[in-house]
Amino acid sequence: xxxxxxxxxxxxxxxxxxxxxxxxxxxxxxxxxxxxxxxxxxxxxxxxxxxxxxxxxxxxxxxxxxxxxxxxxxxxxxxxxxxxxxxxxxxxxxxxxxxxxxxxxxxxxxxxxxxxxxxxxxxxxxxxxxxxxxxxxxxxxxxxxxxxxxxxxxxxxxxxxxxxxxxxxxxxxxxxxxxxxxxxxxxxxxxxxxxxxxxxxxxxxxxxxxxxxxxxxxxxxxxxxxxxxxxxxxxxxxxxxxxxxxxxxxxxxxxxxxxxxxxxxxxxxxxxxxxxxxxxxxxxxxxxxxxxxxxxxxxxxx
Numbered sequence: 001x002x003x004x005x006x007x008x009x010x011x012x013x014x015x016x017x018x019x020x021x022x023x024x025x026x027x028x029x030x031x032x033x034x035x036x037x038x039x040x041x042x043x044x045x046x047x048x049x050x051x052x053x054x055x056x057x058x059x060x061x062x063x064x065x066x067x068x069x070x071x072x073x074x075x076x077x078x079x080x081x082x083x084x085x086x087x088x089x090x091x092x093x094x095x096x097x098x099x100x101x102x103x104x105x106x107x108x109x110x111x112x113x114x115x116x117x118x119x120x121x122x123x124x125x126x127x128x129x130x131x132x133x134x135x136x137x138x139x140x141x142x143x144x145x146x147x148x149x150x151x152x153x154x155x156x157x158x159x160x161x162x163x164x165x166x167x168x169x170x171x172x173x174x175x176x177x178x179x180x181x182x183x184x185x186x187x188x189x190x191x192x193x194x195x196x197x198x199x200x201x202x203x204x205x206x207x208x209x210x211x212x213x214x215x216x217x218x219x220x221x222x223x224x225x226x227x228x229x230x231x232x233x234x235x236x237x238x239x240x241x242x243x244x245x246x247x248x249x250x251x252x253x254x255x256x257x258x259x260x261x262x263x264x265x266x267x268x269x270x271x272x273x274x275x276x277x278x279x280x281x282x283x284x285x286x287x288x289x290x291x292x293x294x295x296x297x298x299x300x301x302x
Contacts, residue, residue, distance in 0.1 A: 007104045008085050010037065011098055017135035019070045021157050022165065024063040026128030027053050028072060031064065031094060033111055040096030052111075054121030064094070071123055072097055110188035115172060124240055129165040130174060132157070133182065134189055138275040140225045145184040181273060183222070198228070204241055205231045211259045230277035234259070237285045259284065 010032040016025050030049050035042035046057040067073050074095040081089045094174065115123055137144045145152075148166060152159045167184070169175040173216050176183050209226050216223040240257040249255055255261045266283050274280075282288050 002254055008108045010035075010108075011103045012106050012131065012135075013072060013099045014104060014135045016070075016072065016131045017155055020063075020066060022128030022132055023055070024066050024128070024160075025131050026124045027055065027060055027063045028067045029131060030111065031067075032096060032106075033108060035094065035096050039093070040098050040102065042094040042096070044094070046092065047067075052120070053124045054061045054119060055124065059086075061092075065256065072143070087196060104140060104189055105133070109154070109187040110186070112184075113188070115174075119193075121190060125129065126165060126168060126174075129157075129162075130169065133169075133175065134184055137184070138273075140189075141222050141275060142185075142189070143181045143222055143272075143273055143275075145181045178273075198226075201228065202235075204235050208234050208238065208276075209243055212263070215260070215263045216274070220268075221270060222273055224274055224277045227277055230281050233281045233287070234284050237263075237296060241285055 010029070010031065012029060016028065020028065027049060030053055031042060031044065035045035035049065046060050049060045049064075050057045055063070064073065066073065068075050074097070076093050077090045077097075078093055079088055079092045083089050110127065115126065118126065132155050133144065133151075134142070136146060136151065146154065148162050149159065151162050155162065157165075166175065170177060174185055176185055205228060208231050213223045238257050238259050245254050245258060262284055263280075278288070
């Protein structure tokens with residue numbers, strides 16, 4: 001993963017949604033931001049995490065040991081002096097297992113923002129729930145087609161809890177419902193909206209994706225995450241940069257190779273969310289591209 005500065009973000013495993021509750025997930029995230037972003041190492045005190053999440057130290061410890069059971073972290077105890085009664089004093093040290101794929105990226109600002117009229121513990125429960133919903137969103141976007149009942153098959157919390165927390169999120173407009181899907185209205189996830197592309201991305205690929213992104217924004221729909229395999233298929237057909245097109249005096253030639261023009265002509269109306277760039281591959285090239293079976297599914301959201 002080539003990111004110029006990820007110190008303000010932490011990598012959060014998507015699989016947590018299947019293994020940890022909303023409370024456990026948020027306390028794990030709190031530990032992440034008390035850990036070194038490169039090594040994953042931390043010597044944070046349980047009391048510090050307790051103060052920031054609203055749960056007592058014993059409960060926080062139990063939640064972290066649950067994360068340990070699923071191999072998200074390692075916990076070791078080391079001697080750090082003597083107590084007043086002469087007994088050995090120990091302290092927990094943590095080591096985060098940083099995933100290389102199947103993750104979301106969470107901005108530090110997600111921890112820092114506060115919800116009016118909620119206690120710290122209530123915030124932990126609600127923000128942990130939003131984390132879990134983010135994990136089951138399509139391709140790292142901010143929306144999911146799962147119904148509340150469907151969510152019980154992908155999360156470790158009960159249907160009643162999902163109903164209660166989703167209602168709270170909707171009342172606070174943190175999550176909205178649009179006919180068939182739920183959408184997270186917070187922008188604290190991924191390296192989104194930063195203009196970031198993987199290292200050595202061709203300028204043509206960037207140009208094509210940014211054109212699609214602007215098209216989606218004008219249509220008020222979520223832009224699918226960047227994935228070079230899909231953009232490369234479009235680039236085979238639309239292999240001229242904007243600068244190259246401007247050098248031509250042939251209007252029909254420009255129309256033929258302009259992604260912006262072709263999108264406007266082929267997609268005058270869009271009424272449903274688009275969850276993959278493959279949609280645009282089909283629209284622009286009249287072909288359906290299938291990713292190889294062993295292709296990693298990690299995507300970058302721009």
